[in-house]
Amino acid sequence: MSDIILETRSINKYFHDPVKFQVLNDINFSIKKGEFVSITGKSGCGKSTLLYILSTMDTDYEGELFIDGESMTKLPHNGLAKVRNEKIGFVFQFHYLLPEFTVLQNVMLPALKLGKFEPAAIEERAMSLLKRLDIHDQARKGANRLSGGQKQRVAIARALINDPVLIMGDEPTGNLDSKNSKIVFEIFKELVAEKKQSLLIVTHDEDFARTTDRNIVMDDGRMVK
Amino acid sequence: MNTLNLSISKTLLMARLKQSVIAAAGVTFGIAMFITLVSFMTGLNKMLDSLILNRTPHIRLYNAINPNADQPVNRSAEFKNALNIVRSIKPSDSRTEIYNSTAIIQSLKSDSRVVAVAPKVASQVFYNIGVIDLNGLVNGIDVSQEMKYFSFADYIIKGDAYDLNRISNSVILGKGVADKMMSQVGDVIHVTSAKGDQLSLKVVGIFQLGLATVDDVQSYASLETTQKLLGKPKSYYTDIQVKLTNIDDAPAVAKEYALRYRTDAEDVQTANAQFESGTKVRNIITYAVSITLLIVAGFGIYNILNMMIYEKMDAIAILKATGFSSSDVKNIFINLSMIIGFIGGVAGLLTGMLLTMLIDQIPFKTAALPAISTYPINYDFTYYIIGALFAMATTYIAGYFPAKKAARIDPVVIIRGK
Numbered sequence A: 001m002s003d004i005i006l007e008t009r010s011i012n013k014y015f016h017d018p019v020k021f022q023v024l025n026d027i028n029f030s031i032k033k034g035e036f037v038s039i040t041g042k043s044g045c046g047k048s049t050l051l052y053i054l055s056t057m058d059t060d061y062e063g064e065l066f067i068d069g070e071s072m073t074k075l076p077h078n079g080l081a082k083v084r085n086e087k088i089g090f091v092f093q094f095h096y097l098l099p100e101f102t103v104l105q106n107v108m109l110p111a112l113k114l115g116k117f118e119p120a121a122i123e124e125r126a127m128s129l130l131k132r133l134d135i136h137d138q139a140r141k142g143a144n145r146l147s148g149g150q151k152q153r154v155a156i157a158r159a160l161i162n163d164p165v166l167i168m169g170d171e172p173t174g175n176l177d178s179k180n181s182k183i184v185f186e187i188f189k190e191l192v193a194e195k196k197q198s199l200l201i202v203t204h205d206e207d208f209a210r211t212t213d214r215n216i217v218m219d220d221g222r223m224v225k
Numbered sequence B: 001m002n003t004l005n006l007s008i009s010k011t012l013l014m015a016r017l018k019q020s021v022i023a024a025a026g027v028t029f030g031i032a033m034f035i036t037l038v039s040f041m042t043g044l045n046k047m048l049d050s051l052i053l054n055r056t057p058h059i060r061l062y063n064a065i066n067p068n069a070d071q072p073v074n075r076s077a078e079f080k081n082a083l084n085i086v087r088s089i090k091p092s093d094s095r096t097e098i099y100n101s102t103a104i105i106q107s108l109k110s111d112s113r114v115v116a117v118a119p120k121v122a123s124q125v126f127y128n129i130g131v132i133d134l135n136g137l138v139n140g141i142d143v144s145q146e147m148k149y150f151s152f153a154d155y156i157i158k159g160d161a162y163d164l165n166r167i168s169n170s171v172i173l174g175k176g177v178a179d180k181m182m183s184q185v186g187d188v189i190h191v192t193s194a195k196g197d198q199l200s201l202k203v204v205g206i207f208q209l210g211l212a213t214v215d216d217v218q219s220y221a222s223l224e225t226t227q228k229l230l231g232k233p234k235s236y237y238t239d240i241q242v243k244l245t246n247i248d249d250a251p252a253v254a255k256e257y258a259l260r261y262r263t264d265a266e267d268v269q270t271a272n273a274q275f276e277s278g279t280k281v282r283n284i285i286t287y288a289v290s291i292t293l294l295i296v297a298g299f300g301i302y303n304i305l306n307m308m309i310y311e312k313m314d315a316i317a318i319l320k321a322t323g324f325s326s327s328d329v330k331n332i333f334i335n336l337s338m339i340i341g342f343i344g345g346v347a348g349l350l351t352g353m354l355l356t357m358l359i360d361q362i363p364f365k366t367a368a369l370p371a372i373s374t375y376p377i378n379y380d381f382t383y384y385i386i387g388a389l390f391a392m393a394t395t396y397i398a399g400y401f402p403a404k405k406a407a408r409i410d411p412v413v414i415i416r417g418k
């Protein structure tokens, strides 16, 4: 097996509303296993749009996407869901938790769906993740009763629960203070080092971007660097 | 995995309990209305049916007074191939008797389609009121059979029908007859038979069928009394009434009996053709109303559940983003609406039952049906099954379509649209 975890071939994306315009222009790049890649670029340049496509949540694009050597472009919805469940951890720009569930349940759900471990083991693992992110004391609370930063950390814990080979984050530390941002970045770095997981993180934090293995700069739907 | 989906459905429901309860209440309302109205309407229909059917035999064997079929002109060789309309031999009186009645009754009783057989003797009489003779009809009946199979007791408004057997020369008068003769239970009235013989009869009861044509003319007596009135022997019967297990068989069975016993046989459908069409029309109205009710209830249920599912679109997007498949999403939301359908449906059936029981308590008096004192309700289990199936089916559909639509689209469409 090759050591490429994600690869794109000339991905283009258009929005048609209100007028047709090209958001992404000929995106060709790849991420190696265990690589920590950051994306920067000014607001509105298409970073989130790209991340949604790469995470298989958006199938409306031109070009081809490979994850773990497998083409995602022709896969049916259920196949994509399985890939997302097993291989991808995603942290949204705006934290999307299920408000009907507790913090702990939110973190556990993807693992329960995967069904690789017993619920008790999953709970233990979820608790340890929450502990590392310093919100284990909120575990039994309803997810809608947290602050923005707390929610973001829960979302990170959820993204990590299934040990995905690829973690994507859309400004995952956007709502965090410097102390918690540091914790998150440290966790990310550990994951890359220990488990050979790959990371693709969109950020506005130039200092942080410099410390990653590779920084991609986007402008107007193109990768310029 | 399915238990996971089920527990997710439950959590989603419990998290917004108020909304879930309102949705379930929508189902409850629709189903309760359906049960109540259908039970009430069919109850009324049945009551109207029983107005006639209670006292009408399914098949009546009798001999109609017809001209002799074997007229002399038929025997003439000259008119052999002609249409003969000259009739000279008049019908004879004695033909109203059913020949060999004892054997016929025996044979009928051994027929598996037959529930009951009751012979009858009808006799034309004149009720003597002072100087006036009132035209009337005395029915000689087998009292216990009539009580058991033809709801005779329901129509006795005064007195006791069994007194007909206990007291010789006794009679139960129609209410109209009694009013005209100004007689009460215990009085003695005088009647003149068609042959001119006079007889005194003791009034032991008064009946009311609610049909003036009957109540103003007829009265009931025992078989023996009527045979005596006619001066006929014990085996003299003018009618044999038959009750079948299935009323719908009556026309066919009547034809068969007419051939077998060489009598006239009239089925209830033919005897009450206009009544039949009345029943048909009422049934059509009932069906139309029930279907309309179900459709209206169905749309209500569909709308409420649809709205509920669209409110949960975010949850769908997040579940899909974290790896739940389209089929999981469909499954979760169908579970959700089916739980609502089940709880709301059961509550609807119970509410419907309670409402009908309530209606069943409301007093309703009608002269035509002395046995009925409250509004009639038809407690037919079939309607409960239809209601339950309908609740489940509509909630399934109401859950299925939005869930299917949500399952198909990319999660990002929902997330961005927020």
Ligand SMILES: Nc1ncnc2c1ncn2[C@@H]1O[C@H](COP(=O)(O)OP(=O)(O)OP(=O)(O)O)[C@@H](O)[C@H]1O
Pocket (backbone or CB within 6 Å): A015, A016, A017, A018, A023, A042, A043, A044, A045, A046, A047, A048, A049, A050, A093, B416
């Ligand atoms: N649903 C949509 N329909 C039309 N245009 C859209 C839609 N979503 C985003 N856009 C446009 O596409 C462009 C890229 O949006 P995107 O969200 O990818 O930007 P971004 O790089 O993530 O910005 P930010 O750093 O502010 O999050 C923007 O100009 C935006 O206005």
Ligand SMILES: [Mg+2]
Pocket (backbone or CB within 6 Å): A047, A048, A049, A093, A170
């Ligand atoms: Mg963005």
